[in-house]
Amino acid sequence: MIRYALTRGVLLVAGLLVSSVLIFLTLRVFPGDVAQIIAGTQASPAAVEALRESLGLNRPLMAQYGDWIGGVLTGDLGTSQLSGVSVGAELAQKAQVTVPLGIMSLVIALLIAVPFGIGSALLRGRAGGTAISVTAQALAAVPVIWAGMMLIVVFAVWLGWLPAQGFPRQGWDQPWQAVRALLLPALTIGIVEGAMLLRFVRSATLQARGQDFVRTAAAKGLTRNRALILHGIPAVGLSIVTVLGLQIAGIIVGSVVIEQLFTLPGIGRMLVADVGTRDLIKVQSELLVLTGLVLIVGFIVDLVHHFVDPRQREAA
Amino acid sequence: MPRWLRLLWSNGTGRFGLIVMATVALVALVSLLWTPFDPLDADVRNRWAAPSWPHLLGTDGTGRDILSLIMAGTRTTVFVSAGAGIVATVVGIALAALGALTARWMRETVAVLVDILIAFPVLIIAMMISSVWGGSLWVVIWAVGIGFGVNIARVTRPELRRVQQSDFVLAGRASGLTASQNLVRHLLPNVAQVFIVQLSWSMAVAVLAEAGLSYLGFGASVTEPSWGILLADLQRYIGIHPLSVLWPGLAITVTVLALNLLGDALREATDPTLQHRMAEIRTPEVVA
Numbered sequence: 001m002i003r004y005a006l007t008r009g010v011l012l013v014a015g016l017l018v019s020s021v022l023i024f025l026t027l028r029v030f031p032g033d034v035a036q037i038i039a040g041t042q043a044s045p046a047a048v049e050a051l052r053e054s055l056g057l058n059r060p061l062m063a064q065y066g067d068w069i070g071g072v073l074t075g076d077l078g079t080s081q082l083s084g085v086s087v088g089a090e091l092a093q094k095a096q097v098t099v100p101l102g103i104m105s106l107v108i109a110l111l112i113a114v115p116f117g118i119g120s121a122l123l124r125g126r127a128g129g130t131a132i133s134v135t136a137q138a139l140a141a142v143p144v145i146w147a148g149m150m151l152i153v154v155f156a157v158w159l160g161w162l163p164a165q166g167f168p169r170q171g172w173d174q175p176w177q178a179v180r181a182l183l184l185p186a187l188t189i190g191i192v193e194g195a196m197l198l199r200f201v202r203s204a205t206l207q208a209r210g211q212d213f214v215r216t217a218a219a220k221g222l223t224r225n226r227a228l229i230l231h232g233i234p235a236v237g238l239s240i241v242t243v244l245g246l247q248i249a250g251i252i253v254g255s256v257v258i259e260q261l262f263t264l265p266g267i268g269r270m271l272v273a274d275v276g277t278r279d280l281i282k283v284q285s286e287l288l289v290l291t292g293l294v295l296i297v298g299f300i301v302d303l304v305h306h307f308v309d310p311r312q313r314e315a316a
Numbered sequence: 317m318p319r320w321l322r323l324l325w326s327n328g329t330g331r332f333g334l335i336v337m338a339t340v341a342l343v344a345l346v347s348l349l350w351t352p353f354d355p356l357d358a359d360v361r362n363r364w365a366a367p368s369w370p371h372l373l374g375t376d377g378t379g380r381d382i383l384s385l386i387m388a389g390t391r392t393t394v395f396v397s398a399g400a401g402i403v404a405t406v407v408g409i410a411l412a413a414l415g416a417l418t419a420r421w422m423r424e425t426v427a428v429l430v431d432i433l434i435a436f437p438v439l440i441i442a443m444m445i446s447s448v449w450g451g452s453l454w455v456v457i458w459a460v461g462i463g464f465g466v467n468i469a470r471v472t473r474p475e476l477r478r479v480q481q482s483d484f485v486l487a488g489r490a491s492g493l494t495a496s497q498n499l500v501r502h503l504l505p506n507v508a509q510v511f512i513v514q515l516s517w518s519m520a521v522a523v524l525a526e527a528g529l530s531y532l533g534f535g536a537s538v539t540e541p542s543w544g545i546l547l548a549d550l551q552r553y554i555g556i557h558p559l560s561v562l563w564p565g566l567a568i569t570v571t572v573l574a575l576n577l578l579g580d581a582l583r584e585a586t587d588p589t590l591q592h593r594m595a596e597i598r599t600p601e602v603v604a
Binding site for chain 1 (some may be wrong): 429433435439446447448520533534547555561562565568
């Protein structure tokens with residue numbers, strides 16, 4: 001167990017290191033001149049030079065990278081070169097929208113995927129099971145933005161139950177409004193991610209159905225479905241954990257698109273705006289935070305899976 | 317008809333995938349020569365026409381014909397998914413070959429690198445590229461191509477290792493084939509099955525990514541015909557004309573569904589033992 005955690009931990013650190021280098025190099029080496037990009041094409045050479053000086057861009061790449069990573073490790077993500085605001089502070093503020101959105105999306109995805117996935121496996125070969133599978137297959141092909149638009153049409157335009165856009169200015173001081181504002185976006189991500197997760201749950205349940213321990217339980221006198229629910233579902237839970245990391249990555253990425261659609265003041269929308277205005281130093285830190293998040297979630301999911309699955313523990 | 321095509325055709329989902337893909341390709345070709353209206357032609361007297369003759373899917377806020385816009389957008393979709401497919405193929409084969417056929421230290425370095433790169437979502441790659449180059453369809457092609465090339469490498473590498481240890485590869489080497497001749501003649505044809513399935517799925521992701529990234533402003537420019545741009549255009553009036561966003565969305569969904577089903581059918585056709593195994597090779601689409 002400890003050995004596994006250590007090797008996996010080394011891989012995580014290597015992953016963070018490689019991604020930071022990749023992000024840094026892509027943003028520095030390829031364009032040729034960050035200062036020129038920031039200053040714009042109209043700027044005089046002297047102004048570009050002054051900017052380069054003030055941003056420390058005339059120093060060797062290694063030193064620049066060292067500065068950035070040193071700052072990140074001590075909790076300083078740098079400051080925006082356009083607004084002068086600290087990136088860390090802004091991320092923390094925007095996270096108040098994005099983190100609840102992500103959690104709500106995940107809960108909705110699980111609420112859809114687990115019951116319907118197991119149900120469609122139990123009903124396999126019957127009309128109900130086929131209907132669930134076909135719907136899930138179709139939903140998994142729906143672009144998230146369009147799913148969001150259709151939900152806006154139904155729940156905001158036609159029924160008028162929920163707001164189509166925006167987030168209360170007072171934020172979580174108005175908890176009810178805040179939750180209402182996040183409900184449609186979370187439902188959008190939850191449905192699309194849930195449809196993908198559903199197919200994993202279904203195939204995991206079908207797989208459990210063929211296992212010896214389920215057959216034994218059925219031979220002892222349980223009905224096939226009862227045997228499956230009592231003895232097969234724990235195994236299904238494990239398979240869900242393995243794909244949960246990917247699902248969470250999907251939710252993080254989905255929130256970027258969805259925050260744009262629902263004009264939510266979250267991390268994703270900020271990142272899109274910063275890429276648009278070429279606020280490169282800010283983009284660099286934000287991309288590292290998002291990638292780091294994906295890597296760390298993957299690490300935790302792997303550890304949890306390893307810890308709860310006795311077969312894996314023995315194999316190690 | 318070759319055997320694999322017959323197998324695909326005999327399967328309901330495979331047939332659906334093939335028919336839709338052929339239609340999409342055909343529409344893309346036809347749109348080069350003919351669309352019902354000029355997709356850029358603004359007919360101001362006919363703004364927001366309901367679906368009816370002659371505007372079968374209605375018109376948008378400047379009177380452009382939505383059916384013509386969707387037909388023209390098909391070109392972009394075909395271009396991007398083909399481009400992304402080619403990049404993914406090259407990246408995937410290169411990384412898989414480096415990770416399977418080279419010296420031990422090289423193999424393991426590449427394997428670890430692939431494990432790390434696989435965590436990079438396509439959208440993040442796209443934002444890295446477009447914060448430097450600005451938005452364009454090439455951003456989508458490179459981002460999906462690299463993102464899925466890594467995926468393909470991860471799945472193809474163990475297959476390549478397995479095939480490399482088989483007798484016919486050894487025989488090839490013994491009869492004097494060079495490493496690259498052996499790769500092209502014996503190794504690649506034998507991993508093609510795994511590979512083609514992945515390719516089909518990565519093209520589905522490319523279609524989704526093109527729409528999503530163009531919507532965010534990292535893909536097609538506003539003047540290019542694109543399903544994502546069309547969605548973004550129509551979304552601004554969603555409160556007044558909610559039904560117009562239905563059509564481009566349906567076009568994307570049907571195309572992606574067809575590519576997904578084609579991938580599933582290819583997998584079933586080429587490897588029946590996989591049918592009920594967990595869909596572990598499948599990576600959920602993490603963009604758009």
